[in-house]
Amino acid sequence: MNRRSFIRKGAVGAGFAGLATMATPALSQNKIVWRMVTAWPKNFPGLGVGAQRVGDRITEASGGRLTVQVYSAGELVPALQSVDAVIDGGAEMSHGAAYYWFNKSPALNFFTGVPYGMTARELSAWVRFLGGQEIWDEIYGQFGIRGFLSGNTGTQAGGWFKNEIKSLDDIKGLRFRTPGLAGQVWSLLGASVTNLAAGDIFQALQSGALDAAEFVGPYNDLALGFYKICKYYYTTSFVEPGLATECTVNLKAYNALSKDLQEIIRAVCQAEYEQVTSDFAANDPRALEVLVKQHGVTAISSFPDSVLEAGAIASKQLLEELGDKGDALTKKTLDSFTKALNLLSIKTDTTDVNFIEARKKYFRL
Template sequence: MKRRDFFKKAGVMSAGAAAATTGLAAPAIAQGNITWRMVTTWPKNFPGLGVGAQRLADRITAASGGRLSVQVFAAGELVPALQSIDAVIDGSAEMSHGAAYYWQNKSQGLSFFTGVPYGMTSRELAAWVRYLGGQEIWDEIYDQFGLQGFLSGDTGTQAGGWFRNELTGLSDIQGLRFRTPGLGGQVWEKMGASVTNLAGGEIFQALQSGTLDAAEFVGPYNDLALGFYQICKNYYFPSFNEPGLATELVVDKAKYQELPEDLQAIVRDCSQAEYDQVASDFYANDPRALATLVNDHGVTVRQFPEEILEAGAQAATELLTEIRENGDALTKKTVESYISALNLVRTRSEGTDMGFMRAREQYFSLS
């Protein structure tokens, strides 16, 4: 799908239409039913992520029998993409769908609930959040802002990014203008890149204008829709800074706690179901999108040079050590919990899953 076709189909609202939505000053309540507004960081109908946000809203509405209806606003329809969480804090929306590392300026600890360079895969992250104390720490962080967070989507290990020129080593990174957010962005800065963060819908224009030399967003499924291949032909794998990215549903905690217990459970459990549903969506569609990028659009798939991988690991070690030593008490607590959980769950991933994957790659194939 060409980028212009995707955005045409997305039907992004005009400024006048967006302004009209601000008339929704409070959740609608009729005959005991409630309507909540979900603002997202994704373009409308965006594959995987935007579709996942809409599907989550539809799940909640259906499971509640319409007692809690969720109305979705894509990026820019009610508020700009990277202001969605502020809309929940200031009460102009009840829900935000995005990625926790977009809000690391509020608390650096939030980045650990999205993706950590050389950190947990998505399955490992879910184990930490659900069973090893991660959710409780996440709750502590968001309590400061009157919010409640839930895992809501899983992209798996992401692509490393799109680059105008081939990377031969660290020297090619120096001064590189690169869109990449979160802790991963800080790692690339340590390696010499000039890093910025932009919402997904803004990246293509920045590449096209020459403001950016490179960008990473998610992976083939999303990147094909965004049209990055029209400018950059070097596509690097895998992402060492986003090994298992999670999206989040954030809700106004006071309003959430005012809901009956069954509606609270519906919001929580539908989010968990959607976390797994989005993972299946990406696993099914990333390979097909990548084949289209290579076969139809002349994209070259590359692996990062070992020099860059090693430097990234060293920079990640330095960054996490700095955060653990210099962060505030709650951030330190987050880092300690994350590292403890990582050291536990990786024994299973590396001792069991990795061995099987190696064996399958080497010895088994069917056509």
């Protein structure tokens, strides 16, 4: 894939001014047209492709009764304003990551990823079976929207660095792109953190505005071309263990749909969660091989123990502060998340980890 081709299409557009002149959703012969705005460059591996697939599958499954037109980042609104378009009614649907909008509610961080938190499977279990969706509906209901899980990257990479991280001292003053609670943890470790949309990161690294950046993992990072500037690649994140994407819908528009169209949206999003997770599982290792063998990247499996330990302390401190100082919904979300994590980790820690360690030690084909 040509990196410039999709980044150019993912550049920041004219914003909401263009939405003001757009027509309301088209209804002709019982057919409805929705607009989905996304946080991703067009044809972006895993994420942008997944968003397009959601739109296409809703359109196909509904027999065209509900047609979803998908717009990449910047085509109608800037990447990090896509959910605002849904709230304001300029679009009926968006595809992004809930922690991009944590300024609306800190609780939204929990529905994307939490440092030292849930894996992809654990997060899905919490949302679908242990009360997470109901709390998410309560949070987003304040803004007239609803969220659905629509994908997961799995455990992300730790990021790209111009210099190797050997100790905590190497983090002090580091200009680092990373969002959400993950970014707040890195800030507590001494980094200067900012969040940028995917299409803006490469230029910031190239110009020297950033010393390091993380986005997702090898599959996306290869396409974004970070290897051209940074050669040290930490392949395991401790702050983003299972990052979920979301589809949001405008509740007024959603409630106006027939029950079967509502169910199609829900079912397509649920199917896409597994599809995207499998996409990253299949393509991250292949992309990592290319980065190492063809582009000379130094892949480092883990940060130093001193960084991991300090990161764990900072993560716990951050979550405790959210519990102590957060609003009622944030406290409710944290409590539900914590109870679910403690339950779900029983299987992960005592069954999955033991099996993986045994397979790694004793079995190879």
